[in-house]
Structures are given as C-alpha cells and as structure tokens.
Amino acid sequence: MPYYCAEQETLDRDSIEQLQRRKLDALMTIVRDSNPFYKDKFEGLSFDPMVDPVSQLPFTTRAEIQADIDAHPPYGTNRSCALSECVRLHQTSGTKSGQPLRWLDSEESWSWCTTCWRIVFRAAGVQDDDVVAFPFSFGPFIGFWMAFDAAQLLGNRVLAAGGMTTKARLRYIIDNDATVICCTPTYAMRMVEVAAEESIDLASSAVRMIIVGGEPGGNIPAVRQRIEAGWGARLFDHAGMTEAGAWGFECLESPGGIHIIESEYIAEVIDPDTNATVADGQPGELVLTTLGRSSPVIRYRTGDLVVLTRDQCDCGRCFARLEGGIQGRIDDxxxxxxxxxxxxxxxxxxxxxxxxxxxxxxxxxxxxxxxxxxxxxxxxxxxxxxxxxxxxxxxxxxxxxxxxxxxxxxxxxxxxxxxxxxxxxxxxxx
Ligand SMILES: [Zn+2]
Incomplete structure (x- = not known):
C-alpha cells in the first residue's frame, strides 16, 4: 500500500484545493485567536480563506521569526498554544543566517509532524516488517527525530545509531538487519567510503532502501548513483525543514522528483526578486504554509529554488511535484x-x-x-x-x-x- 492516508493522498486537484481552504480557514481562526505573532501580523487584514487566494496574505520570512525570538526570548511568540503544552523543542543549525531558530511543538503538533513522515515512509514502500536505522547525532536538529517517531508509530523496529563512529554504525546496521536507513546524502556516501576502507560489503547487507534529506544530493543523478551502487539499495529523496516539518517525498513510481504533501501544506512558487507568482514549470522560490502545526508558518519563504508541476503522477497522487527535487538554496x-x-x-x-x-x-x-x-x-x-x-x-x-x-x-x-x-x-x- 503506497499511501498512509489514501483518502487524502488520492484527491483530485479541485478536492485538494477545497481541503486546503478548509484547513487554512481553521488555521486562520486559531492564529487570530491565540497566536500573538500572527495575530499582530494579520491585524486589520481582511481575508476569507474560503474565497480569497492565499496570495493575498503577507509573506513570513526567517528574519521576521528571528526578530520575534530576539524580542521575546527564548522562544518568541509564534505559538498557538500555552508554553506548558509544548512537548518538543528543536532548533536549526544556525550556521547560515545567524542564530539558531528555536521551534516548539505541542503533542498534537508533533503528531501532525510525524503524520507527514508516515506519508513519506509509506510512499517509499516501507513495510511493517522493515527495520529502520538512524545513523544520526540525535541532537536538537529536528529532521530524523520526526522520522524516528513516525517509523515507530507505523510499527517498525527503530535503531537509534547516534554516538558511534561510522565503523561502529555500519556494524550496528548490519548486525541488527536494518533494511531502511535515514540520513543525509553526504553521510550515505561517507558510510560507503568507510565500508570500502574496512572491507565491509554493504551491498550484501539487508539494507534495501536509503531515505535521504537535508541537502539537494538525493536528486543529483551522480550522487544517487553512487549511493545506490555502494549500498545496493534504492534511494528515496525527501524534503523538510525545522520551520515547516517534513513537507515532501519521493514516490516509489516516479524517481527524480519530490511531491509536496498538499493535504497538509499549501505550496506556491514566486520570483524571489519581484515576489510575483511564477507559472508552473518555471523556476522560483518555494513558499510554504503549514496547515497543522502549533507553531505554524504562513506563506513562509523557504529560500529553496524549485520547479513545480501539477500533472497527475503515476503513483495516483495529484500532489504538486518538484522536478529534480530542490535545485539549491537561493542564498548559495x-x-x-x-x-x-x-x-x-x-x-x-x-x-x-x-x-x-x-x-x-x-x-x-x-x-x-x-x-x-x-x-x-x-x-x-x-x-x-x-x-x-x-x-x-x-x-x-x-x-x-x-x-x-x-x-x-x-x-x-x-x-x-x-x-x-x-x-x-x-x-x-x-
Ligand atoms: Zn508520484
């Protein structure tokens, strides 16, 4: 079964947009009522989610979120629930644009985040009996924490492979018959390099699938080929960020692109210089709205350059698809x-x-x-x-x-x- 939530993942285009409007309507009611950051931002704004296009709302930028955190330390005011209801704190690496961004989630919000990851896993064909390994530091970076919880919720056995050398991780993966690995493309290649040095034969291991994210590499053909050859396994790309969660996945049927989970996100593509919407098929900056998070982002400028199409995919989904995944960071x-x-x-x-x-x-x-x-x-x-x-x-x-x-x-x-x-x-x- 390639779907986690077949009912929503197989909607036609019109039905997806209706679903998004309903969820945006609910989100707008919540943020206007109880989210100080967006309540302020939308003060005096006339906007009806059931009628008006989302493009009438103002953008949200990372700099704005950072300024709000600086003005209201330590977490800022972009929160639709009480601090005492938040059960998770994560933060960005903060290497690129200054300070790390801190991000809180309530239990319900974290459950929404793991739902998105459950969609990623099912789309890649992860089965109940897969053993999923996470060679990952398990620090405050959010990415694979969500995946770890999501795999467990799907009933998979999960292996936390933090705090080890690469050689020890490889032994751990092999000795415990891991079948799925979640890591960055860079680290998937690093493990291949160390395996060769240590004469470890990865291709004969039980690993059948590598799910990567965090970098564009998963959709760079030569990187993909190197990882797939080194591991003897199929690579799946996925996309996510601290501020938005796991928003995209590669499906089993159509390698070489990333679907946006449009049942949980609204995606737009704009010209980063003029802010005008660009036509499907043209490059531009991805703008995302999260529809289920306690610290939401609404029209968030991701800084990722993408080319989006909306043709129905062989996997049966009408979710928008980014050709070739994320092309790169506009800043880079x-x-x-x-x-x-x-x-x-x-x-x-x-x-x-x-x-x-x-x-x-x-x-x-x-x-x-x-x-x-x-x-x-x-x-x-x-x-x-x-x-x-x-x-x-x-x-x-x-x-x-x-x-x-x-x-x-x-x-x-x-x-x-x-x-x-x-x-x-x-x-x-x-
Ligand atoms: Zn597809």
Whole structure:
C-alpha cells in the first residue's frame, strides 16, 4: 500500500484545493485567536480563506521569526498554544543566517509532524516488517527525530545509531538487519567510503532502501548513483525543514522528483526578486504554509529554488511535484564570470568522477568578482592522473567557466555526519 492516508493522498486537484481552504480557514481562526505573532501580523487584514487566494496574505520570512525570538526570548511568540503544552523543542543549525531558530511543538503538533513522515515512509514502500536505522547525532536538529517517531508509530523496529563512529554504525546496521536507513546524502556516501576502507560489503547487507534529506544530493543523478551502487539499495529523496516539518517525498513510481504533501501544506512558487507568482514549470522560490502545526508558518519563504508541476503522477497522487527535487538554496547561488551557478550543479559534475572521495568549493571574492577553486581528495586506491584537468574541462563544458581544481592530501577535507558544508567564501565583503 503506497499511501498512509489514501483518502487524502488520492484527491483530485479541485478536492485538494477545497481541503486546503478548509484547513487554512481553521488555521486562520486559531492564529487570530491565540497566536500573538500572527495575530499582530494579520491585524486589520481582511481575508476569507474560503474565497480569497492565499496570495493575498503577507509573506513570513526567517528574519521576521528571528526578530520575534530576539524580542521575546527564548522562544518568541509564534505559538498557538500555552508554553506548558509544548512537548518538543528543536532548533536549526544556525550556521547560515545567524542564530539558531528555536521551534516548539505541542503533542498534537508533533503528531501532525510525524503524520507527514508516515506519508513519506509509506510512499517509499516501507513495510511493517522493515527495520529502520538512524545513523544520526540525535541532537536538537529536528529532521530524523520526526522520522524516528513516525517509523515507530507505523510499527517498525527503530535503531537509534547516534554516538558511534561510522565503523561502529555500519556494524550496528548490519548486525541488527536494518533494511531502511535515514540520513543525509553526504553521510550515505561517507558510510560507503568507510565500508570500502574496512572491507565491509554493504551491498550484501539487508539494507534495501536509503531515505535521504537535508541537502539537494538525493536528486543529483551522480550522487544517487553512487549511493545506490555502494549500498545496493534504492534511494528515496525527501524534503523538510525545522520551520515547516517534513513537507515532501519521493514516490516509489516516479524517481527524480519530490511531491509536496498538499493535504497538509499549501505550496506556491514566486520570483524571489519581484515576489510575483511564477507559472508552473518555471523556476522560483518555494513558499510554504503549514496547515497543522502549533507553531505554524504562513506563506513562509523557504529560500529553496524549485520547479513545480501539477500533472497527475503515476503513483495516483495529484500532489504538486518538484522536478529534480530542490535545485539549491537561493542564498548559495554563485555568480561566476557572467553565469549563475548552484553548488549542486558543480557537485553533479564532480560526483561523476568516481576517483573523488570528497571535495570543497572555495569561492574567492577578491576584487569584487567570484573565482572558484575546487579542492578534491581522491580515494586512496584511485589512479588520478590528470584528474584536475578533466574535472575543470567538464565544468567548463557544462557550466561555461573553467575553475581551478587542486588535489589535496588524503583525509584533509572535512567529513560530515549531517549536512555538509562544502562551500567556503573568502574575501567577501558584506
Ligand atoms: Zn508520484
């Protein structure tokens, strides 16, 4: 059964929109009544969710939420319930745009979050007898906590694999016959690398599925291929964020894209410069409204660049689908010799070279222009003669600029258990 909630997941387009309006109507009543942040924000606004398009509501930005938390520490006022009703606290990593954002959930809200993850698991074909492993630090980062609880609620045996070395995690996964792994694409590749060093044969393990998220890698073809080959397992991408929960999944039937859970979210795509809605099929920034959370976001600018389509999928869902998943973070876009370039586009090229174990992008902004240097570390057994030139040429052919590519010694580039930080800016003003 590829659905968690077949009744809602198989609705036609009109019925999805009606359902969204009803849920938005209920949400607006709640926030106007009991959520100080949105009560203030919507003061004097005339808006009827059953009639008016959601685009008439103002956007919510991360900076606004941050400012509210700063003004009302430690949690801000975006909460539709009493603090005493909140049972979960999580926070963002805070590495990109300043301080971490703290996020609270009531029990009901957490249940909504895990419902979204139950939809993700069922869409990937997770069965009752799957054993789901989480090689994850279990710190305050929200991502796989939700998944952990959701898998348990589905009746799966769950393995918490925090606080171990990568080698110990691999043994734990194999010894306990895990069949499903949830992690970042970066860490799925890191485990393949360590398995090769330790002569551990992952392809003959019981693992049949890797569900990844947190980075664009799951939908970069060369990354996907490397993970699937290394594990002998099918990869499924999913998408989520602290502020919005697990909002997207890849279905069994149509690899290479992410459905938005439109029974629980309203999705829009806008031009990030003009804020105008863009047509389906055109790139733009994803804007999300959560329809079931105690700390909701309404028209939240995610900063993710996507291309959305709304054709019915082979899986039977009419949920909107993001072609190729998340293309990249708008903030991460580099402007190099007249071209806009996402780090994910560079990674898509580098990962085609199986000799490369790890890489790092150094964006040097000296003199007001951006020059890119790619540092590469090769796997120990690789014959890598001329590899730097081959990578530089391939980047030039595909992306129309030729970066500097330099090899560094083994084990000098950082490795990551969670989201990777492979882009470094130098000499950047402002
Ligand atoms: Zn589908």
């Amino acid at each position: 876009m580099l402007f190099i010799r007249g071209n806009n370039v996402f780090p994910s586009a560079i990674e898509a090229i580098i990962r085609q070279f199986s000799e490369v174990a790890e890489f790092r992008l150094i964006a040097d902004h000296s003199g007001g222009i951006c020059n890119l240097c790619i540092e590469i570390e090769t796997i120990s057994s690789a014959k890598a003669a001329g590899l730097e030139d081959r990578i530089a040429n391939k980047v030039r052919d595909k992306l129309l600029f030729r970066p500097d590519v330099v090899s560094v010694k083994a084990d000098t580039l950082p490795r990551f258990d969670m989201k990777a930080k492979r882009l470094v800016h130098t000499n950047r003003s402002g």
